[in-house]
Amino acid sequence: MNRGFYTIMAAQFFSSLADNALLIAAIALLSEMHSPAWMTPLLKLFFVLSYVLLAAFVGAFADAFPKGKVMFITNLIKVVGCALMFFTVHPLIAYAVVGFGAAAYSPAKYGILTELLPPEKLVAANGWIEGLTVGSIIFGTVLGGALVNPHIASALLNFDFPVFDFGINTPTEAALCIITVIYVAAAIFNLNIPDTGARYAHQQRNPIKLIADFGNCFSTLWKDKLGQISLAVTTLFWGAGATLQFIVLKWAEKSLHMPLDKAAILQGVVALGVALGAVGAARFVPLKKSLSVMPLGIVMGLVVMAMTMVTSVWVAYPLLIIIGALSGYFVVPMNALLQHRGHVLMSAGHSIAVQNFNENLSVLTMLVLYAVMVRLNLDVNIVILIFGVFVASIMYLIMRRHAANQREHDSLALIGEHKHDE
Secondary structure (H helix, E strand, O other): OOHHHHHHHHHHHHHHHHHHHHHHHHHHHHHHOOOOHHHHHHHHHHHHHHHHHOHHHHHHHHHHOOHHHHHHHHHHHHHHHHHHHHOOOOHHHHHHHHHHHHHHHHHHHHHHHHHHOOHHHHHHHHHHHHHHHHHHHHHHHHHHHHHOOHHHHHHHHHOOOOOOOOOOOOHHHHHHHHHHHHHHHHHHHHHOOOOOOOOOOOOOOOHHHHHHHHHHHHHHHHHOHHHHHHHHHHHHHHHHHHHHHHHHHHHHHHOOOOOHHHHHHHHHHHHHHHHHHHHHHHHHOOHHHHHHHOHHHHHHHHHHHHHHHOOOHHHHHHHHHHHHHHHHHHHHHHHHHHHHHHHHHOOHHHHHHHHHHHHHHHHHHHHHHHHHHHHOOOOHHHHHHHHHHHHHHHHHHHHHHHHHHHHHOOHHHHOOOOOOOO
């Protein structure tokens, strides 16, 4: 990997670190406001709404400028969202602005990989990016939990900055200041991302034509025999992963009797498992063998259901690491395959935008269903069982679809194919 790749990784790490710390701070803020429990998963819903609503436009935006410049601009939007929370704008609205920045950031972040690296390095690159992203989730959730911890918050408030008085009077304001500094660190790395020299045809600016173009890209990827399978798997994974974040918090509260700052650490434990699985996939699964990992998705769904029998933290830790490792090991090769097919069939930014649209529509759907189950006061163990059965069943259906595709034509022969001529 070249120097530019490591700069991208550093920028991604700090930006994602701040996103995840901010989520915990926003949950704490909702708690301070005595908001109803069903509003908590809506934070993530508002965050990912932009991924769905802007999908037709962010791909063209990412391909219109050098990717590093796009990442810098969109990171600044995240800073604005964080600042809105500081100025007492409702957390749902403020976190939606952060999601707006993240939605535009993502096509550039992943699209630049296909510009910078050959296809055979994409699984390894995705392993590193996903491993590092998950590392940022670990540190971000732990950092967010630490920042809302009463003892640490008190120490931050007692710190006097020489000469200047910033008027920081509450624990949440102190946490938001620290998170803003992390976003600034990400912006500095964004400015140092090299220009790959990749240029695309002049991008449409007419909204109607952009939507039509997005529709064509959407249709192309779903009709492709490899694209549809990898897209279905990653769509399921991200919807399930976002929901699992909140299930773990509720499960930690009800079954393990843990407060928010401690429960946030369990999210980090899942993320640690994902990082281990991602790095393992990068090391042992070549792009040609990427579809061989699909059965692990079924296993993951079944293992999740074991959470219902756990009441000890010391049993919870290894179980959550196993769940995370299974997730990371099967999603990283799928992600790399999807990027490869998208790059072959269309431009990098557009293919990532289609991927984000599908994945975050899944996140929205699953979070709404989870919020409804919370609103209905369903026991958390019932929710976990429904979740596990759903994931295992959908993965089984996807595998059946792939087997049917293979009977018609050997789609595996398409892996490694070079980009189609325009």
